Amino acid sequence: xNTMNSDDEAAIEVRGLIKQYGNIVAIDNISFxxxxxxxxxxxxxxxAGKTTTIKMLTTLLKPTHGAILVNGYDPTREKDAVxxxxxxxxxxxxxxxxxxxYENMVFHGVLxxxxxxxxxxxxxxxxxxxxxxxxxxxxxxxxSSGMKRRLEIARGLMHHPQILFLDEPTLGLDPQTxxxxxEHIRELNQKEEITIFLTTHIMEEAERVADNVAVIDxxxxxxxxxxxxxxxxxxxxxxxxxxxxxxxxxxxxxxxxNTLKITRKSFKRRV
Numbered sequence: 425x426n427t428m429n430s431d432d433e434a435a436i437e438v439r440g441l442i443k444q445y446g447n448i449v450a451i452d453n454i455s456f457x458x459x460x461x462x463x464x465x466x467x468x469x470x471x472a473g474k475t476t477t478i479k480m481l482t483t484l485l486k487p488t489h490g491a492i493l494v495n496g497y498d499p500t501r502e503k504d505a506v507x508x509x510x511x512x513x514x515x516x517x518x519x520x521x522x523x524x525x526y527e528n529m530v531f532h533g534v535l536x537x538x539x540x541x542x543x544x545x546x547x548x549x550x551x552x553x554x555x556x557x558x559x560x561x562x563x564x565x566x567x568s569s570g571m572k573r574r575l576e577i578a579r580g581l582m583h584h585p586q587i588l589f590l591d592e593p594t595l596g597l598d599p600q601t602x603x604x605x606x607e608h609i610r611e612l613n614q615k616e617e618i619t620i621f622l623t624t625h626i627m628e629e630a631e632r633v634a635d636n637v638a639v640i641d642x643x644x645x646x647x648x649x650x651x652x653x654x655x656x657x658x659x660x661x662x663x664x665x666x667x668x669x670x671x672x673x674x675x676x677x678x679x680x681x682n683t684l685k686i687t688r689k690s691f692k693r694r695v
Contacts, residue, residue: 434493435460435587435619436481441490443476443643450476452643453490458636460586463613463620465634467627469671473643474623478589481621483507495586508536511580512589517572521565525556525575528564529582536583543582550578553615554608570601574608581612588612590622594629602626606633627664631655637663641671 436458443451451473458464468474479485481494483503492499495509519528526547533543551557554574564572573593580588590609594602610633613620624630630637631651638648647654647670651663660666 433460434458435462435495436464436621437491437493438477438481439491441477441480441492442488443473443480443485444488450643451480451487454640454643454645456638456645456648458587458619458621460619461613461617462635463610463622463633465630465637466621466623466640467630467637467667468623468640472640474640475591476643477640478591478621478623482510482512482589508583509585510587510589511583511585513573513576513580513591513593515591515595517576519564519572519576519579522563524561524563525551525567526560528575529579532579532582538583546582546584550581551575553611554578568601570597570605573597573601573605577605577608577612581616581618584616585618587619587621590620592623592625594624594626602629609633627662627667631663639667639670646670 434457436456438457439455441451441454442449454473454477466474466477476485480487481492481499483499483506486500494506497505497509499506520531523531529547529551530543533546538546547560548557551560554577556571556575556578559567559571564575567575577588577590577593593609594605597605606629609620612618622630622634634651636648636650637654638645639654640646647657649657654666654670655661655663658666658669660669
């Protein structure tokens with residue numbers, strides 16, 4: 425892997441990143457920077473390369489070529505330092521349903537060797553922030569999907585990470601719950617000065633909350649900038665329209681029964 429000088433104002437730096445599987449190029453020479461304390465949205469159709477990129481950023485995959493710095497650390501050579509510096513909320517649920525909300529938080533804190541008193545204070549702070557403190561002793565299996573998502577975000581923040589990765593954080597949630605969740609995420613971004621790196625299929629969300637976005641398709645970043653700048657560059661009326669102009673594809677998400685839901689109404693009418 426190439427060396428790269430760290431930018432003190434960058435939380436994530438990616439230069440010339442390539443990931444190949446045999447003759448298949450999954451990520452094709454992408455570069456981008458995520459500034460500290462910003463909300464950065466990584467947008468693309470299914471199969472575009474979003475998950476592969478996140479796996480390389482979070483030490484789960486080794487790049488074929490290129491350079492990455494996460495909080496100034498190289499994920500291929502300084503895995504432990506990188507892992508200590510970020511939290512992650514996966515698209516698929518990862519809570520233990522047979523434990524209480526409090527017990528799930530304790531378990532995560534123990535994994536990071538947090539002292540008991542520090543752990544207890546942190547759990548109370550985060551569960552109060554996510555409006556779950558009054559439900560702390562309830563089994564997670566009794567929680568709604570929105571409550572579980574909020575608990576997963578709280579758990580991902582237990583060890584004071586500098587970056588929080590959110591992979592489709594509002595997938596499957598109703599509009600009211602999505603709105604509440606984003607209110608919490610914005611509050612975290614401001615109060616804890618944490619950098620948010622998210623993927624989403626819901627363009628209205630990215631347009632509303634993201635400071636900067638990068639659009640990836642077929643393993644390549646085809647455009648990046650503020651939501652407003654992408655809308656202006658494509659002469660579009662919204663980020664969703666800009667996305668479709670750039671990729672020529674509808675944004676799809678898995679719904680109940682593994683069916684695909686196309687979020688653009690005009691696209692629904694065509695099919």
